Amino acid sequence: MTDSFDPYHKWLGIKPKDQPANHYRLLGVELFETDQEVIQNAADQRMRHVRSLQAGANAELSQRLLNEISAARACLSDPQRQQQYDQQLKFSGAPPAAPPSHAPPAHPPPAHAPPASPPTLPPAPPPRSAVVHAAAPAPIRRPPAEQPAVARTPRTAVAKKQSLPLLIWIVVGAVAVCMAGVLMVVFRGQRDVPTVAAGDPAVGDAGQTTAGSTTPLPVPLPRPKKTPKSKKPARPAPTGELKLYPIDTITLKPGEQVHVQLKVHDPEQWKDFAWYSLGPEIPNDTRIDPESGELHWTPPANAIKSYQFSVEARYNQSVDSARFRVELPWARGNLVFDGIGGQTTTLNQELVVPLKLHDDLGDARGVKFQVSGEKVTGATVDAERKFHWRPSNEEDAGQTRYVTIYATDDRGATASQSLSIKVEGKPAGEGEKKEDAKNDGAKSSDSNSGERVK
Numbered sequence: 001m002t003d004s005f006d007p008y009h010k011w012l013g014i015k016p017k018d019q020p021a022n023h024y025r026l027l028g029v030e031l032f033e034t035d036q037e038v039i040q041n042a043a044d045q046r047m048r049h050v051r052s053l054q055a056g057a058n059a060e061l062s063q064r065l066l067n068e069i070s071a072a073r074a075c076l077s078d079p080q081r082q083q084q085y086d087q088q089l090k091f092s093g094a095p096p097a098a099p100p101s102h103a104p105p106a107h108p109p110p111a112h113a114p115p116a117s118p119p120t121l122p123p124a125p126p127p128r129s130a131v132v133h134a135a136a137p138a139p140i141r142r143p144p145a146e147q148p149a150v151a152r153t154p155r156t157a158v159a160k161k162q163s164l165p166l167l168i169w170i171v172v173g174a175v176a177v178c179m180a181g182v183l184m185v186v187f188r189g190q191r192d193v194p195t196v197a198a199g200d201p202a203v204g205d206a207g208q209t210t211a212g213s214t215t216p217l218p219v220p221l222p223r224p225k226k227t228p229k230s231k232k233p234a235r236p237a238p239t240g241e242l243k244l245y246p247i248d249t250i251t252l253k254p255g256e257q258v259h260v261q262l263k264v265h266d267p268e269q270w271k272d273f274a275w276y277s278l279g280p281e282i283p284n285d286t287r288i289d290p291e292s293g294e295l296h297w298t299p300p301a302n303a304i305k306s307y308q309f310s311v312e313a314r315y316n317q318s319v320d321s322a323r324f325r326v327e328l329p330w331a332r333g334n335l336v337f338d339g340i341g342g343q344t345t346t347l348n349q350e351l352v353v354p355l356k357l358h359d360d361l362g363d364a365r366g367v368k369f370q371v372s373g374e375k376v377t378g379a380t381v382d383a384e385r386k387f388h389w390r391p392s393n394e395e396d397a398g399q400t401r402y403v404t405i406y407a408t409d410d411r412g413a414t415a416s417q418s419l420s421i422k423v424e425g426k427p428a429g430e431g432e433k434k435e436d437a438k439n440d441g442a443k444s445s446d447s448n449s450g451e452r453v454k
Helices: 007-012 022-029 036-051 059-078 081-091 157-187 430-453
Strands: 260-262 276-278 296-297 304-316 316-326 343-346 352-353 358-361 369-372 386-390 400-408 414-424
Touching: 007 036, 007 358, 022 036, 022 059, 036 059, 059 081, 296 304, 296 414
Parallel strands: 343 414
Antiparallel strands: 260 296, 276 304, 304 316, 352 386, 369 400, 400 414
C-alpha cells in the first residue's frame, strides 16, 4: 500500500474535493435524510462492502473506515443527536457535500442546443452563514423545439444605472445576514452546538470528533458568577453580657394560644447576633423563631392544668436561660398518687399493693405504669393497678428495697410514687451456722465424757 492510496475515493467514491465527508456523504444518502430505514440500509451496505476489503495490506484502513461508518450510523440513528449534528452543519457554513456515488447522472444537453441566454443581472453572492441545502441532480434540458431562442437586447445606459442600486442593496443585505448569524451564535453561548464527552460513539479514531473530521467541536464557555451584594455594612460584635428578661406566668382561657416575644437587655446591641432556642423542658408542638425569638404554642385538646417552658438565648459563649409557666384552669388536673406507706413482706412471699391516683375528673383514665428499682426484679403493675413483687433472692432477706412507680395518662401527664419494702427472713447461711455450732458443742461434750471414763 502506498501513501497515495485514498480509501474514501477508491472504495466509497468520495473525491478528495468532497473530503472530509460528513455523516450523510459517508453513508451515501441525501443530506439531512430523516428516513431511518434508508439510513440503516445504506449503513449496512457500506459496512458489508468495506468488510469485504479487510483482507490484505489495507486492513488497517478498512477498520478505521468501519469505525467512522459506525460512528456516523450511531449519530444519525438518534433523532436528538441527528438534529444537533444538522444544526452544526448549518452553522459551520460549509458547502454542501457532493451527491452520493449511486445517484443517477444527469442527462447531457443536446449538442445542437442553442446557448442559454445570459441573465439580465448578475446573481448576488450567497452569504457565508447561509443554510446548507441538499445538492439536487442537474436539471434536464428540454429539447430544442421546446426552448425557443430569445433575442438578446443590448444594455442601455438607463438599464445599467437602474441595476447599480439594486446590486448595492443585495450586497448590504448579505452582509447584514452574516453579522446577524455571528451575533446569534455568540450570544446564545453555543447552546445549540453539542459537546463531545469521553467514550462517545460519534468520536472517531485519532481524536476525531466526527467521522472523517479532525476539527473539535466548540465547548461553551463558563458563565461568570455573580457576586452577591451586601445589604448593609457589618456591625461590630457586642461585648456585653447576654441577658434575658424574666417571663411571668401566663393564664390561658379556652381557645387561646401562647404567643411570647423573648426580649434581651440592650436589644439594639444584640440585634442580628442573639440566637434563640427551646430548652429541655418544653411541651410538644412548641415553635420558636431562632432569629426574632417569637414563641408559639397551641394547647392540645386533652391539655392538663399547667405546663413548664424553658427557653435559651445565646451568642458564642454567652448563654442565658429563662423559665415560665402556662396555666390552664379549665383543663383536667395533673395526675396525683394517693399516699402509700412503707410495706413489709417475707422472703418468697408475694407482696400486693393497690395503687390509687386521680385527677380533677376523679379516677385517672388511660394510665400506663412503669416500675424501676435497684435489686428489685420481676416487679409489675397489673390492669387493676395493683403492684406485685415476690422477693426470691436470699440476699433480700433482712434488707429494705426501694422502688419508684411511674404513671403516664393518655394526655401525657405524669406522676411518680416511691415505695419502701422491708423483707423479713433469715439471711443466707445463718441457719447453717447455728446448726454447725450445735454439732460442734455435742462433739466436745462427748470427748470430755470419754476422758472421764478412762
